[in-house]
Amino acid sequence: MSSQQTLIIGGGISGIACANALRASGADIHIIDRGRVLGGRMASRRLRETGTAFDGHVVDYGASYFTASDPEFVSQVNEWIESGVVRAWTDGFHIAEGEEIIGVKSGPMRYAAPAGLRSIVEHMASGISAEQITQPYEVAGLSHDGTSFHADDFEASAVALCLPLPQAQRFAPPEMLTSIEHVWEPVIAVTAVFEERCWPEIDGVFVNDNPVITWIADDGARRGDGAPVLVAHVNPVLAAGHLDDPDSVTGLAIAAMSRVMGITELPSWASAHRWSLAKPMAGEPDLMWLHPELRLGMAGDAWAGSPKVESAWLSGRALGAALS
Numbered sequence: 001m002s003s004q005q006t007l008i009i010g011g012g013i014s015g016i017a018c019a020n021a022l023r024a025s026g027a028d029i030h031i032i033d034r035g036r037v038l039g040g041r042m043a044s045r046r047l048r049e050t051g052t053a054f055d056g057h058v059v060d061y062g063a064s065y066f067t068a069s070d071p072e073f074v075s076q077v078n079e080w081i082e083s084g085v086v087r088a089w090t091d092g093f094h095i096a097e098g099e100e101i102i103g104v105k106s107g108p109m110r111y112a113a114p115a116g117l118r119s120i121v122e123h124m125a126s127g128i129s130a131e132q133i134t135q136p137y138e139v140a141g142l143s144h145d146g147t148s149f150h151a152d153d154f155e156a157s158a159v160a161l162c163l164p165l166p167q168a169q170r171f172a173p174p175e176m177l178t179s180i181e182h183v184w185e186p187v188i189a190v191t192a193v194f195e196e197r198c199w200p201e202i203d204g205v206f207v208n209d210n211p212v213i214t215w216i217a218d219d220g221a222r223r224g225d226g227a228p229v230l231v232a233h234v235n236p237v238l239a240a241g242h243l244d245d246p247d248s249v250t251g252l253a254i255a256a257m258s259r260v261m262g263i264t265e266l267p268s269w270a271s272a273h274r275w276s277l278a279k280p281m282a283g284e285p286d287l288m289w290l291h292p293e294l295r296l297g298m299a300g301d302a303w304a305g306s307p308k309v310e311s312a313w314l315s316g317r318a319l320g321a322a323l324s
């Protein structure tokens, strides 16, 4: 790798938005991600060996959906819709108190992806060659010798840390370690596959005052293929106590989602995924952080306002433009 390249550590939506802004200015880029695939927390998987007829269905087990309010992000989302990568999902989710659904709350349009949210990041990265991406590779250390950065054996003239903030801060100058402190919530996402749809027409439910779950998504409705698949998010307090054994909350989560949805059947297959750093409780108002002399920056959903997909995109794009 050339010492003149800009190294982007993190291949989630912020990292790829950053890479694309740099590429637009003609910069040489290289992306490193510790995952086997791009996308980070916009995570989707194809069901396999579930013993049901729904192997092949893609499930979103990270971010559930996204919204768009910034005019430039709105315009980007419209392009994705025209390309068939994104679909407008719904503007109405149900609300439950405890175990009882009490109504529907309308809100902004929530967007989903027919091939799963990760496919959006893959689509964004379609102009980036395989040689420009190293994965799976977890960067262990970052140093600067006065001329160049060294991220393990990778050399670069500039570095973009497009990671959850606690992970980015490990690589940042000491003053950054103390100046910003965020509390990040964990989530355990439990996917349940049923033999057939056995619940009312509901896209998703915000579950309040429930000791086990905070959210249920109908993944078949989200995907648009109608598969009988639900994903529930375990509440952060319960999740925090089970991060070393996420499967141990699967039964509780299924029981809780079944009571809310009025389901009496058991799922045929279920799986739990742990997100130790799912979301920060709040975001920094700045679009991103940049050390202009050193040419070291940070971007991601801890920046650009509230923590969400849109903020990560805006933040990564702003950092890429600033490093161009």
Ligand SMILES: Cc1cc2nc3c(=O)[nH]c(=O)nc-3n(C[C@H](O)[C@H](O)[C@H](O)COP(=O)(O)OP(=O)(O)OC[C@H]3O[C@@H](n4cnc5c(N)ncnc54)[C@H](O)[C@@H]3O)c2cc1C
Binding pocket: 009, 010, 011, 012, 013, 014, 015, 032, 033, 034, 035, 038, 039, 040, 041, 042, 061, 062, 063, 064, 065, 066, 067, 137, 138, 139, 140, 162, 163, 164, 167, 187, 189, 233, 275, 277, 278, 279, 299, 300, 301, 302, 307, 308, 309, 310, 312
């Ligand atoms: C369960 C859950 C539900 C959510 N629901 C929503 C929602 O409904 N709506 C919404 O807008 N947002 C939601 N979010 C948040 C949304 O997913 C994030 O805001 C967004 O995906 C963040 O993108 P990012 O690029 O900043 O970070 P990430 O997607 O986390 O990308 C960071 C990347 O860095 C890589 N990485 C980390 N450390 C290293 C290292 N040392 N070396 C190399 N690579 C490394 C990781 O593999 C990862 O790919 C949710 C998140 C979770 C987990």
